[in-house]
Amino acid sequence: MQNNSPASILELPPADEYALAHSRILQELICAEIRDHGGDISFARFMQMALYEPGLGYYSAGAVKIGKSGDFITAPEISPLFSICLARQCAEVLSELEQGVILELGAGTGVMAGDVLKALQALDCLPEIYYILEPSADLRQRQKLLLEQRLPDLLSRVCWLDALPAEPLRAVILANEVLDAMPVRRFRLHSDKIEEMHVAWREQRFHWCQQTADDELEQEIRKITQLSTTDFCEGYTSEINLNLPPWIKSLSDCLQQGLMLFIDYGYSRHEYYHQQRYEGTLLCHYRQRVHSDPFIYVGLQDITASVDFTAVAEAADSIDLKVAGFTTQAYFLMACGLEQIMHEQGDLADLQRLELARQIKILTLPGEMGERFKVIALSRDLHTALSGFSLVDHRRRL
Numbered sequence: 001m002q003n004n005s006p007a008s009i010l011e012l013p014p015a016d017e018y019a020l021a022h023s024r025i026l027q028e029l030i031c032a033e034i035r036d037h038g039g040d041i042s043f044a045r046f047m048q049m050a051l052y053e054p055g056l057g058y059y060s061a062g063a064v065k066i067g068k069s070g071d072f073i074t075a076p077e078i079s080p081l082f083s084i085c086l087a088r089q090c091a092e093v094l095s096e097l098e099q100g101v102i103l104e105l106g107a108g109t110g111v112m113a114g115d116v117l118k119a120l121q122a123l124d125c126l127p128e129i130y131y132i133l134e135p136s137a138d139l140r141q142r143q144k145l146l147l148e149q150r151l152p153d154l155l156s157r158v159c160w161l162d163a164l165p166a167e168p169l170r171a172v173i174l175a176n177e178v179l180d181a182m183p184v185r186r187f188r189l190h191s192d193k194i195e196e197m198h199v200a201w202r203e204q205r206f207h208w209c210q211q212t213a214d215d216e217l218e219q220e221i222r223k224i225t226q227l228s229t230t231d232f233c234e235g236y237t238s239e240i241n242l243n244l245p246p247w248i249k250s251l252s253d254c255l256q257q258g259l260m261l262f263i264d265y266g267y268s269r270h271e272y273y274h275q276q277r278y279e280g281t282l283l284c285h286y287r288q289r290v291h292s293d294p295f296i297y298v299g300l301q302d303i304t305a306s307v308d309f310t311a312v313a314e315a316a317d318s319i320d321l322k323v324a325g326f327t328t329q330a331y332f333l334m335a336c337g338l339e340q341i342m343h344e345q346g347d348l349a350d351l352q353r354l355e356l357a358r359q360i361k362i363l364t365l366p367g368e369m370g371e372r373f374k375v376i377a378l379s380r381d382l383h384t385a386l387s388g389f390s391l392v393d394h395r396r397r398l
């Protein structure tokens with residue numbers, strides 16, 4: 001998502017009656033879950049329901065979410081140049097793979113799939129199949145409509161999956177801003193104990209409450225804090241995605257040979273659990289405004305947490321995937337030939353050229369998406385050198 005300055009809750013645009021009624025139904029369902037669990041649930045469960053509850057969660061329901069008229073804008077929505085660069089990296093790998101395919105996870109509106117396919121067609125390097133695994137029925141529908149309109153001749157190559165393929169693939173697996181949309185557990189550090197932040201319902205609204213961390217959470221947090229040089233203050237609060245290792249393992253199980261490319265906002269671990277980030281990394285997006293209260297507009301706003309890229313690398317290491325590169329979005333795009341691609345855009349009118357220059361700024365400037373967003377590559381059995389990491393590779397920071 002593009003970086004907007006944080007909004008105070010009072011500055012958020014009002015939701016209409018229909019949207020509020022929808023939110024109340026989801027709210028009641030979460031309240032029932034809280035009652036069934038004796039008065040509170042983990043934040044991960046709350047986030048799971050708020051985002052993915054069938055028919056009601058933010059990603060499952062029908063409102064426009066991504067793009068100018070939605071709640072946030074992602075890189076492929078900002079500029080096709082992003083997907084053209086990504087396609088160049090895919091082409092390098094696909095040319096090494098026999099009957100290689102692409103598998104995109106969480107394809108949003110489908111814009112990236114369309115632009116990547118178009119760019120690969122121009123490079124004469126189309127994948128046998130472009131698989132999309134999209135848990136949201138609404139987004140899947142939007143993807144189908146968009147690709148039918150934009151790429152009717154390539155539609156037969158696109159295949160939507162309900163689950164990861166059972167047979168291992170020779171593939172490039174792509175996920176742009178998917179990891180940040182995964183439910184996280186929230187914890188708080190005290191001098192003598194670790195607590196997990198849970199969610200309760202009191203006086204007509206959701207509240208934070210604390211529970212003693214279970215053994216799994218405690219063990220993981222102790223590992224992080226003992227290895228860290230950060231001076232954690234009393235009450236230091238942050239997030240952790242304990243589902244990341246099993247998720248990467250499930251992707252690894254279906255990758256016979258190839259590459260996973262994850263693009264997302266986040267940090268290496270020592271930056272993630274930094275003393276200055278003592279309130280964690282949760283962010284909510286509603287109509288292009290950013291704030292940090294996940295308990296309002298439930299089901300109407302996106303909830304995200306930054307990605308701990310060291311955790312991604314550790315998960316890969318433990319299952320024999322190679323961490324093949326780690327860099328910022330700006331360096332990745334430039335190394336994939338962003339400037340050259342811009343010059344190849346043919347005879348453009350001045351206004352169009354200015355517009356492309358504006359898009360490049362958003363994708364690459366440090367104060368925009370350039371540094372906050374990182375790209376990590378995990379590979380299996382690949383010999384191709386990856387151009388995207390040829391300018392700067394920050395693997396040592398992980």
Ligand SMILES: C[S@@+](CC[C@H](N)C(=O)[O-])C[C@H]1O[C@@H](n2cnc3c(N)ncnc32)[C@H](O)[C@@H]1O
Nearest residue numbers: 059074105106107108133135136176177178181
């Ligand atoms: C922030 S949106 C990003 C959409 C798109 N990739 C883009 O860049 O515009 C997050 C996407 O991830 C999907 N998603 C969430 N969890 C997922 C999972 N476990 N596997 C695949 N997709 C997932 C959501 O349904 C949604 O399409």
